[in-house]
Amino acid sequence: MATAPYRRIAAEEAFSTPEITSRYRALLSDGSCNDRAFQSLLGFYLTSNEPRVKAVFEKMEDLGATRLADMDATGIHHQVLSLGSPGVQVFDAGTAVSLARDSNDYVADAIRRHPDRFSGLAAVAPQEPAKAAAELERGVRTLGLKGAIINSHTQGEFLDDSKFWPIFEAAEALDVPIYLHPTGPPNAMIEPFLARGLDGAIYGFAVETGLHLLRIVLAGVFDRFPKLQIVSGHLGEGLPYWLFRIDFMHSRMVAGNRYESVKKLERKPSEYIRQNMYVTSSGMAWEPPIRYAQNVLGVDRVLYAMDYPWQFVASEVTSMDQMAIGDEEKKMFYQTNAEKVFRL
Ligand code: 1DF
Ligand code: MN
Numbered sequence: 001m002a003t004a005p006y007r008r009i010a011a012e013e014a015f016s017t018p019e020i021t022s023r024y025r026a027l028l029s030d031g032s033c034n035d036r037a038f039q040s041l042l043g044f045y046l047t048s049n050e051p052r053v054k055a056v057f058e059k060m061e062d063l064g065a066t067r068l069a070d071m072d073a074t075g076i077h078h079q080v081l082s083l084g085s086p087g088v089q090v091f092d093a094g095t096a097v098s099l100a101r102d103s104n105d106y107v108a109d110a111i112r113r114h115p116d117r118f119s120g121l122a123a124v125a126p127q128e129p130a131k132a133a134a135e136l137e138r139g140v141r142t143l144g145l146k147g148a149i150i151n152s153h154t155q156g157e158f159l160d161d162s163k164f165w166p167i168f169e170a171a172e173a174l175d176v177p178i179y180l181h182p183t184g185p186p187n188a189m190i191e192p193f194l195a196r197g198l199d200g201a202i203y204g205f206a207v208e209t210g211l212h213l214l215r216i217v218l219a220g221v222f223d224r225f226p227k228l229q230i231v232s233g234h235l236g237e238g239l240p241y242w243l244f245r246i247d248f249m250h251s252r253m254v255a256g257n258r259y260e261s262v263k264k265l266e267r268k269p270s271e272y273i274r275q276n277m278y279v280t281s282s283g284m285a286w287e288p289p290i291r292y293a294q295n296v297l298g299v300d301r302v303l304y305a306m307d308y309p310w311q312f313v314a315s316e317v318t319s320m321d322q323m324a325i326g327d328e329e330k331k332m333f334y335q336t337n338a339e340k341v342f343r344l
Contacts, residue, residue, distance in 0.1 A: 002075040004321060006331040009338040010076045012181065012233045012282040012305035014084035016060040017106045020099055021046070027090065035155070037184020038090050041200050059309035060084055063110035067308075068117060074314045075321075076306060080342060081107050081120040082149035084310075086183045088125050089154045096125035100135055108143035119344055121149040121179055126157075126164055133170035140174050146342040147176040147231070152209045156186040159212065160219035168225045177229040177278065177341055180216075182209040182237070201283060201310065210237035213277070218250070220265055222272045229341060233282035233305060235293045240279070243270035243296060274298065278341050280305035281333075285316035287323045290333075299329050303337040 024042050027033040045056055059066060063081070071079065083103050088096035100123040107120040122139025124132035132148075139145040148171060150159070159167070159180075171178050182205030185193055189208070193199040213232055222228060232239075239246075247268045254264045267275075274297055281290055282305035293302045304320065306312065323330065338344060 001072050001077070002317070002321070004075070004334075005327065006335045007077040008075055008304065008317065008334045009078045009080065009344070010306040010308065011080045011231070011280045011303050011338050011342070012179070013079035013081055013308045014060060014310065015063055015081050015107065015110075016057065016084050017099075017103050018061055019102060020083070020088070021057060021061060023091065023095070023099065033090055034187070035086075035090055035184075036187050036190050036194065037199055037204070038086060040194065041184055042086075056309050059312070063107070063118070064113075068114070070308065070312065071117065074306070074312070075317045076308075078116070078344070079118055079308065080146065080338065080344075081110070081118055082179060082181065083107070083121075083123040083151075085151040085181055087123050087149065087151040089127070089151055089183070091125075091127075093125065093127035096127050097131050097135070099123075100125045100132075101138075104135065104139045104143055104145060108139075108145065111144070119342065120145050121147045124148050124150065124167065126150060126154040126159065126167065129164050129166045133166040136167065136170045136176075137174060140176055146344065147171070148178045149181055150178055151181045152183040152212050153186050156188060158215050160215040160221065162219075165221070165224070168221055168228055172225045172228045175227070176343075177231050179231040179233075180209060180213060181233055182206065184208065206234055206237040209234075210239055213237060213239060213273075214246070214269075217269050217272045218262065218265070220263060222276045223266045226276075229276055229278060231278045231280065231341065233280050233307070235281060235284045235289050235302070236273070236277065236279040236297070239273055240293050240296050243273060246270065274301070277301070278303060278337070281320070282307040283311050285311075285313070285320060287319070290320075290323065291325065294325070294329070294333075299325075299332055300337055300340075302333060303341070304334045
């Protein structure tokens with residue numbers, strides 16, 4: 001492993017369980033899931049015969065020798081594991097609750113075998129908010145997991161709906177973050193993306209999840225739960241670039257009483273993004289936007305992620321090692337920010 005004066009912690013690293021993968025296959029073949037992003041994304045990864053594509057789900061299901069060898073080869077000391085998108089959120093509520101529980105037991109077992117190499121986030125089923133809150137508590141208190149993973153919208157519903165707020169309440173009370181990971185746009189917004197193959201990681205994920213994050217901010221979630229922290233991948237799904245315009249337009253909309261649903265907040269939208277969000281560099285291994293995010297959010301708010309096994313490119317680690325930032329900042333990026341937010 002390439003030596004460095006820091007531990008490389010990768011914060012958005014996906015796995016699947018054999019059970020969940022086979023349930024995805026069943027949803028694809030029995031036609032019972034009408035989510036077009038699911039059909040487009042999982043339909044591709046789970047039915048392709050192309051070796052490189054098939055390898056993704058083989059790696060997803062491995063929490064042992066193959067993954068550890070890949071980590072050694074790329075210089076990753078530690079992965080924060082999370083159930084890959086779309087998680088359990090495409091299933092009926094009863095199935096989702098039970099699969100989330102099994103998945104958390106499964107990942108906790110791998111963490112017990114390799115505690116220095118792995119930690120993990122708890123999968124929850126937002127379909128049942130009270131049960132999701134209880135599973136997050138079990139995941140953290142009993143299994144030693146470090147927060148929650150939610151793969152963005154749940155069958156077209158977003159977490160700014162107050163019926164989901166018991167999940168935020170539990171995360172704040174437990175003092176653990178929620179990682180809001182992308183999923184494809186819901187059916188109501190996907191058509192113009194599909195027309196040019198833009199529904200997935202190339203862009204649709206960021207549009208959908210950036211929208212979701214902003215809905216959470218504007219709904220006043222952080223006024224109600226001021227200590228809550230949300231982690232966003234992909235350098236904040238575009239939001240850091242928009243802070244000035246969002247603040248300006250939000251204050252105008254409030255002053256003009258333009259929307260019944262747009263209320264004055266205790267802080268400016270950008271302040272919640274700076275004070276209640278962390279961003280990771282998943283899929284964005286490029287120095288200019290990383291330094292921009294550090295500049296506008298703070299060097300203590302930006303952390304490293306590889307996005308294994310979706311994005312598994314050894315040269316990215318080398319280029320991140322060579323960023324023209326100070327040694328202290330690099331250690332924060334790779335190691336200490338993750339240790340702080342996930343309490344590793
Ligand atoms: C891809 C990437 C697909 C991520 C994913 O879920 C996913 C991809 C189906 O590269 O097609 O979660 N990702 O995390 O960036
Ligand atoms: Mn990811």
